[in-house]
Amino acid sequence: MIPASPPRADREVRVRAPGKVNLSLRVGARESDGFHPLATVFQAVSLFEEVVARPSNDLRVTVSGQHADRVPTDMTNLALLAAQLLAAHTGIEAGVHLHLHKAVPVAGGMAGGSADAAAALVACDALWGTGLPREELVELAAQLGSDVPFPLIGHTAIGTGRGHLLAPAMSRGEYHWAFAVREQGLSTARVFGVFDELIAGATGLEPEADRALMQALRAGDPHALGRALHNDLQHAALELAPSLAEPLAVAQDAGALGVLVSGSGPTVAALARSRQHALVIAAAMTAAGVADEVMTAVGPVPGARVIQTTRGSAAVGGTDDSD
Numbered sequence: 442m443i444p445a446s447p448p449r450a451d452r453e454v455r456v457r458a459p460g461k462v463n464l465s466l467r468v469g470a471r472e473s474d475g476f477h478p479l480a481t482v483f484q485a486v487s488l489f490e491e492v493v494a495r496p497s498n499d500l501r502v503t504v505s506g507q508h509a510d511r512v513p514t515d516m517t518n519l520a521l522l523a524a525q526l527l528a529a530h531t532g533i534e535a536g537v538h539l540h541l542h543k544a545v546p547v548a549g550g551m552a553g554g555s556a557d558a559a560a561a562l563v564a565c566d567a568l569w570g571t572g573l574p575r576e577e578l579v580e581l582a583a584q585l586g587s588d589v590p591f592p593l594i595g596h597t598a599i600g601t602g603r604g605h606l607l608a609p610a611m612s613r614g615e616y617h618w619a620f621a622v623r624e625q626g627l628s629t630a631r632v633f634g635v636f637d638e639l640i641a642g643a644t645g646l647e648p649e650a651d652r653a654l655m656q657a658l659r660a661g662d663p664h665a666l667g668r669a670l671h672n673d674l675q676h677a678a679l680e681l682a683p684s685l686a687e688p689l690a691v692a693q694d695a696g697a698l699g700v701l702v703s704g705s706g707p708t709v710a711a712l713a714r715s716r717q718h719a720l721v722i723a724a725a726m727t728a729a730g731v732a733d734e735v736m737t738a739v740g741p742v743p744g745a746r747v748i749q750t751t752r753g754s755a756a757v758g759g760t761d762d763s764d
């Protein structure tokens with residue numbers, strides 16, 4: 442074990458990492474490792490998790506913000522697992538206190554926990570001075586969960602394998618979203634389980650079906666993107682939570698260019714014509730009482746980045762190297 446160079450007790454590193462929407466999610470049949478092969482297109486959206494890392498003798502986490510009470514603070518927390526993995530990988534003997542400020546819905550299909558883990562990798566790497574290249578952090582991220590590499594990269598990317606193998610995708614312009622959030626989350630493993638029952642072995646991956654979607658992104662055409670949105674897990678999510686049909690219908694009636702369940706759900710994502718239109722869709726969903734909460738966001742946005750490093754009371758500003 443290499444002892445970490447003792448960080449000043451008053452030093453802190455603040456990192457921001459985005460949530461995601463799967464613009465397209467195509468799922469193949471479960472493989473022998475228990476996972477499904479995916480062909481997906483991720484877009485990072487402007488709901489940001491913030492993680493602050495401070496020196497500590499042990500590994501500990503505190504949580505504030507959106508539904509903080511539903512986030513575990515034991516060693517099952519993905520951010521703590523990320524810190525532990527980085528310490529083991531670099532052979533460093535160091536603790537950390539991670540504070541998570543949540544803005545991405547918990548268990549909402551938008552990879553909030555994964556964003557925390559990605560942010561924790563970047564924050565601990567900076568706090569401990571381990572200085573790993575981003576590609577090495579991405580490899581560690583994949584060991585933590587299928588969705589963890591993407592919030593490190595951000596922007597728009599194609600995911601294959603378990604969803605963890607990423608290739609950047611070209612995207613022009615801004616896309617505006619309204620989200621209907623349901624308080625009661627859905628378990629990702631359960632949604633994949635219901636997917637298995639529904640498809641009963643009859644599925645192909647068909648990533649080539651996303652040609653229109655990729656073309657829409659290259660052209661910066663939200664109308665074409667709206668028509669191309671696709672989620673193979675949507676049926677399974679609706680089976681487990683049939684009331685999700687309501688926000689989908691209300692958003693459609695409010696003129697959304699496309700609507701879908703985000704990832705494994707239960708968050709419903711509606712693509713709008715503009716920021717103003719996203720607010721109109723959000724207001725329609727609130728008025729109809731079809732969401733516990735509504736949010737709006739824009740995408741694509743960058744991946745996990747240091748937004749502030751503080752030594753003592755002096756903030757020394759971001760050290761953004763993520764793009």
Ligand SMILES: C[C@](O)(CO)[C@H](O)COP(=O)(O)OP(=O)(O)OC[C@H]1O[C@@H](n2ccc(N)nc2=O)[C@H](O)[C@@H]1O
Pocket residue numbers: 463466475476477478479481550552555585586587588589602603604629630633704705
């Ligand atoms: C639905 C998505 O959000 C789409 O991006 C992701 O595939 C989910 O990624 P995640 O939450 O990071 O998932 P993991 O923590 O890797 O896996 C949780 C559980 O989901 C199922 N799972 C996940 C990914 C995958 N490609 N196939 C699966 O069957 C497995 O049952 C697994 O035990």
Ligand SMILES: Nc1ncnc2c1ncn2[C@@H]1O[C@H](COP(=O)(O)OP(=O)(O)OP(=O)(O)O)[C@@H](O)[C@H]1O
Pocket residue numbers: 511512513517518519520541546547548549550551552553554555557558588626627629704705706
């Ligand atoms: N830092 C964390 N934030 C939120 N949940 C966490 C965290 N660490 C572990 N968890 C556990 O993971 C579960 C799923 O959390 P998360 O918010 O990442 O779901 P999700 O957005 O549906 O994930 P994904 O879209 O990647 O499938 C939670 O119910 C919680 O028990």
